[in-house]
Amino acid sequence: MTNNKNDRKYKANVRFRKHAFNIGSLIFCISMGILLIISALFWLRPKYSESEKRNLASFPKFTLSSLFSGDYFDGINLWFSDTYPFRENLVKVSMTTKKLIGISDKISHYSETKNEKIPEAESQTQNVVNVTGIQENEVSSTGSKDDLLSPALPSAEETTKSKSNGGKPIEQNLGSIYIYDNAGYEYYNFVKEKADKYAQAVNSAANELKAKNINVYNMLIPTSMDIKLSDDVRKKLNTSDQNEAINYITSKLNGNVKPVMIYDLERAHKNEYTYFRTDHHWSALGAYYAYAQFCSVSGQKYESLTKFTQYKFDNFLGSFYNDSGKSSALESSPDTVFAYKPPYNVSFKMQEKGSSSYIEWPLICDASSYSSSYKYLCFIGGDNPISVATNPSVTNGKKCVLVKESFGNAFAPYLTCNYQTVYIIDYRYFSGDITQFAIENGVNDVIIQNNISMTRNSDLISLLSENL
Amino acid sequence: MVFSSLIFVCAFLPLNMLFCFLAKNNKQKNIVMLVFSLVFYAWGEPIYVLLLLFMSFCCWFFALKISREDSVGRKKLWLIISLIIALGLLGIFKYGTWTMQNLKYLTGYPEKVPAIALPIGISFYTFQLISYVVDVYRDDVDAQPDYFMVLLYASLFHQCIAGPIVRYSDVENELINRKVKSGDFNKGVMRFSSGLAKKVLFANNCGSFADNLLLTDAAIKNTADIAKNIDILSSHSAFDLWIGILFYMLQIYLDFSAYSDMAIGMGLMSGFHYKENFDYPYESKSITEFWRRWHMSLGSFFRDYVYIPLGGNRVSVPRHIFNMFAVWALTGLWHGASWNFVLWGLYYFVFLALEKYIFGEKLKRFASFWQHLYVLVVVFFGWILFKFQNMKLLGTVLKGMFCLNSNSFITHEASTYVFSSIIFLIIACFSCTSIIPKLKRKINSVSGESSLVNTTYSIYRAIIPSVLLIISCVSLVGDTYNPFLYFQF
Numbered sequence: 001m002t003n004n005k006n007d008r009k010y011k012a013n014v015r016f017r018k019h020a021f022n023i024g025s026l027i028f029c030i031s032m033g034i035l036l037i038i039s040a041l042f043w044l045r046p047k048y049s050e051s052e053k054r055n056l057a058s059f060p061k062f063t064l065s066s067l068f069s070g071d072y073f074d075g076i077n078l079w080f081s082d083t084y085p086f087r088e089n090l091v092k093v094s095m096t097t098k099k100l101i102g103i104s105d106k107i108s109h110y111s112e113t114k115n116e117k118i119p120e121a122e123s124q125t126q127n128v129v130n131v132t133g134i135q136e137n138e139v140s141s142t143g144s145k146d147d148l149l150s151p152a153l154p155s156a157e158e159t160t161k162s163k164s165n166g167g168k169p170i171e172q173n174l175g176s177i178y179i180y181d182n183a184g185y186e187y188y189n190f191v192k193e194k195a196d197k198y199a200q201a202v203n204s205a206a207n208e209l210k211a212k213n214i215n216v217y218n219m220l221i222p223t224s225m226d227i228k229l230s231d232d233v234r235k236k237l238n239t240s241d242q243n244e245a246i247n248y249i250t251s252k253l254n255g256n257v258k259p260v261m262i263y264d265l266e267r268a269h270k271n272e273y274t275y276f277r278t279d280h281h282w283s284a285l286g287a288y289y290a291y292a293q294f295c296s297v298s299g300q301k302y303e304s305l306t307k308f309t310q311y312k313f314d315n316f317l318g319s320f321y322n323d324s325g326k327s328s329a330l331e332s333s334p335d336t337v338f339a340y341k342p343p344y345n346v347s348f349k350m351q352e353k354g355s356s357s358y359i360e361w362p363l364i365c366d367a368s369s370y371s372s373s374y375k376y377l378c379f380i381g382g383d384n385p386i387s388v389a390t391n392p393s394v395t396n397g398k399k400c401v402l403v404k405e406s407f408g409n410a411f412a413p414y415l416t417c418n419y420q421t422v423y424i425i426d427y428r429y430f431s432g433d434i435t436q437f438a439i440e441n442g443v444n445d446v447i448i449q450n451n452i453s454m455t456r457n458s459d460l461i462s463l464l465s466e467n468l
Numbered sequence: 469m470v471f472s473s474l475i476f477v478c479a480f481l482p483l484n485m486l487f488c489f490l491a492k493n494n495k496q497k498n499i500v501m502l503v504f505s506l507v508f509y510a511w512g513e514p515i516y517v518l519l520l521l522f523m524s525f526c527c528w529f530f531a532l533k534i535s536r537e538d539s540v541g542r543k544k545l546w547l548i549i550s551l552i553i554a555l556g557l558l559g560i561f562k563y564g565t566w567t568m569q570n571l572k573y574l575t576g577y578p579e580k581v582p583a584i585a586l587p588i589g590i591s592f593y594t595f596q597l598i599s600y601v602v603d604v605y606r607d608d609v610d611a612q613p614d615y616f617m618v619l620l621y622a623s624l625f626h627q628c629i630a631g632p633i634v635r636y637s638d639v640e641n642e643l644i645n646r647k648v649k650s651g652d653f654n655k656g657v658m659r660f661s662s663g664l665a666k667k668v669l670f671a672n673n674c675g676s677f678a679d680n681l682l683l684t685d686a687a688i689k690n691t692a693d694i695a696k697n698i699d700i701l702s703s704h705s706a707f708d709l710w711i712g713i714l715f716y717m718l719q720i721y722l723d724f725s726a727y728s729d730m731a732i733g734m735g736l737m738s739g740f741h742y743k744e745n746f747d748y749p750y751e752s753k754s755i756t757e758f759w760r761r762w763h764m765s766l767g768s769f770f771r772d773y774v775y776i777p778l779g780g781n782r783v784s785v786p787r788h789i790f791n792m793f794a795v796w797a798l799t800g801l802w803h804g805a806s807w808n809f810v811l812w813g814l815y816y817f818v819f820l821a822l823e824k825y826i827f828g829e830k831l832k833r834f835a836s837f838w839q840h841l842y843v844l845v846v847v848f849f850g851w852i853l854f855k856f857q858n859m860k861l862l863g864t865v866l867k868g869m870f871c872l873n874s875n876s877f878i879t880h881e882a883s884t885y886v887f888s889s890i891i892f893l894i895i896a897c898f899s900c901t902s903i904i905p906k907l908k909r910k911i912n913s914v915s916g917e918s919s920l921v922n923t924t925y926s927i928y929r930a931i932i933p934s935v936l937l938i939i940s941c942v943s944l945v946g947d948t949y950n951p952f953l954y955f956q957f
Binding site: 006009010013014016017018019020021022023024025027028029030031032033035036038039067068069070072073076077080081084087090091093094097098101102103104178180233236237238 | 469473474475477478479481482483485486511512513514515650651653654657658661669670673876879880881884888889890891892893894895915916917919922923925926927929930931932933934937938939941942943944945
């Protein structure tokens with residue numbers, strides 16, 4: 001009797017299971033049908049991705065050659081998956097799926113470098129200026145963006161890698177990137193030969209300028225890797241010590257160069273928003289501390305940041321984001337660019353790449369309409385061969401030349417508080433002799449400013465030594 | 469088109485199933501399948517689809533000739549002609565560039581080596597067609613009078629471009645008359661959806677780990693930047709390289725077996741029964757066993773059409789060793805026109821010969837742990853040969869694994885990168901074992917008695933295929949990392 005009952009139960013269970021399997025297949029087929037129908041709802045297909053700030057793939061144009069080469073069908077595949085309806089939400093869900101199967105995005109990208117040993121040099125540490133920065137709520141005046149002009153993107157910035165160096169393009173890619181806790185950091189590997197060459201270039205320019213009584217300042221800017229990371233994480237990374245490297249290069253400079261040491265100062269303010277997370281640049285606040293230190297070294301008074309007008313541009317995804325193949329960790333926490341407009345009526349003009357005439361441009365422009373990777377262009381119209389800022393309220397007649405790369409963009413506006421005329425030269429794009437330029441224009445000071453990564457890039461060093 | 473592309477899963481396959489469902493009889497179904505298969509192939513190779521049509525035509529034509537010929541000599545002649553055509557085309561399109569490069573290296577001629585593009589799946593369908601002609605010659609199967617049936621056999625999108633290598637005899641009856649049983653359909657649905665998830669969730673992610681820890685395949689093949697890539701590779705820590713290759717080892721199995729799962733699953737859904745292609749090869753206890761469980765359809769092809777015709781093992785010892793050598797050099801070469809693949813094949817030849825003649829019996833006396841370890845280590849190093857086509861890169865990796873590139877053993881970056889995703893690594897390792905199917909069988913046997921287990925399992929089976937399908941599709945949206953490794957073969 002029990003046997004019979006068990007038997008019946010067994011059969012019932014098997015039947016039940018069979019039904020469930022059939023239902024499973026039915027749901028599967030229905031799901032496929034739904035996927036097919038959603039695919040066909042072409043009017044729901046997005047054309048632009050808000051989170052990635054890019055135009056999605058469009059349906060390819062039919063040509064016979066693209067048909068035969070297979071590009072046409074590849075284009076359809078890309079269009080199909082790139083513009084699937086409800087894409088934005090689906091992408092978010094897929095990130096959650098990754099976490100569910102145990103994939104963390106703590107470190108999402110890294111590569112390693114080989115470093116040379118940095119020869120010991122005497123510590124060049126100078127007195128660090130005691131300066132307070134600013135908190136968002138301390139700003140005396142927050143500017144409305146309506147006050148700012150928002151010109152179209154400088155045309156040359158559309159193609160960021162420009163100007164050829166004797167036909168050879170300048171190697172200017174970031175080195176290896178380390179992405180940790182939603183922030184990117186650039187590795188720096190010390191190369192002695194190049195560091196020496198950098199110091200030589202600065203020395204020879206200084207010798208010439210000193211003869212004309214022009215002061216030469218050299219400022220080497222550390223990158224976020226050595227400033228922002230906590231010591232225990234930073235020590236474990238295979239990247240050269242930037243403080244040692246800066247000390248070494250500075251020790252190679254001759255007495256005609258006045259070094260502006262900002263490492264300790266930046267370290268002291270490491271917990272403030274002095275560097276971007278998704279971009280290799282420093283923020284305007286990081287640049288401000290360097291400005292204060294420069295003033296202290298050159299015996300000038302620095303303007304308090306509270307007097308400036310603050311502007312804020314959200315949703316910045318910079319070079320780390322783009323060079324890491326659009327890391328989702330970075331995408332999840334975009335930067336905000338703060339810009340500080342000096343409390344003067346500064347006039348500013350610039351020469352665009354490949355042009356020999358000046359155009360008027362706002363010193364700080366409204367970047368809110370620029371796409372997310374171009375927000376840093378709010379400062380001095382981006383990288384241009386030469387620009388000139390004039391502050392009529394400063395009547396001391398002082399002039400300076402800032403020889404810079406893109407870190408200088410956030411720095412340059414502050415100098416207008418101290419100099420009547422600031423010539424800003426991006427040595428990567430400027431063709432001409434900068435030393436001669438300084439002498440001809442009768443400037444008082446030349447500030448040579450580079451982030452530490454530039455001192456290991458042979459193309460840039462040769463450009464610097466050619467142009468200086 | 470690949471199985472794991474959104475357009476395949478969300479458009480091609482549903483439409484194919486819909487049309488098959490609407491087709492009234494087997495003939496109509498075959499028309500549907502043929503049209504879909506040709507579209508599928510032409511989608512990836514708009515020109516070379518003609519090559520597929522041509523090769524199928526030749527093999528169909530000569531198979532008929534063979535079957536209608538009485539004289540053994542003539543039969544042989546037709547066989548040889550068809551083999552020359554099929555292998556000749558394979559030789560030109562797959563090995564042409566490589567042969568000329570080697571010639572140029574040795575003799576300096578030809579001066580300019582033309583780059584011939586490799587048609588997708590040519591290695592798979594050529595072997596299928598060869599097996600068909602040879603089987604007809606051997607009287608194992610009847611020649612198919614209808615060209616379109618031979619074409620359907622060779623081009624069927626389930627297996628045309630990445631296997632399994634299906635024998636004509638296995639599908640002969642099903643081509644003409646097939647019925648889809650509901651039990652088979654259910655199995656097929658489960659098999660396809662789990663294969664898709666295996667590919668999208670596991671193989672792809674293992675692949676992106678391997679790329680990050682080693683080099684991407686694109687970088688390995690990039691001969692222009694070789695110095696730069698050697699530099700990058702030599703700066704990797706030893707830990708990077710070991711774990712990177714482990715991820716690659718997982719990727720290649722998950723990727724390839726997922727493709728077979730999907731092919732077998734789709735076959736079941738439309739009435740075809742393809743043979744298994746993988747049987748948890750990483751669980752093997754000897755290399756001999758490994759090759760019985762890895763890419764089984766290729767192994768059996770070489771066994772039936774090369775090894776046994778050469779005399780198999782019923783010959784003198786030196787001749788047997790030569791037979792093995794020939795089979796494994798060819799197996800290596802089949803995987804790609806590059807010396808590293810030949811080396812990879814011969815690497816296995818050495819272990820197989822050693823197992824056969826030296827330590828095969830001794831190996832069995834060890835505890836099974838050591839047997840497994842031995843297989844995994846041999847296979848692990850095999851994949852290094854397989855991945856790095858450039859000998860300089862290969863040398864760099866091997867040195868780097870033992871810290872001989874003045875690289876460190878482990879770096880903070882490497883350990884954080886790997887250990888923060890250690891759960892994924894563990895799950896991926898488990899997904900290469902037979903634990904899940906064993907568990908399934910266990911539940912199946914228990915669920916007859918326990919209603920609770922039965923109900924839970926039933927509900928699970930009712931929803932899991934669609935859940936896997938949808939999760940995979942969601943992951944595919946905007947996913948740029950989606951290569952099928954076995955495409956290049």
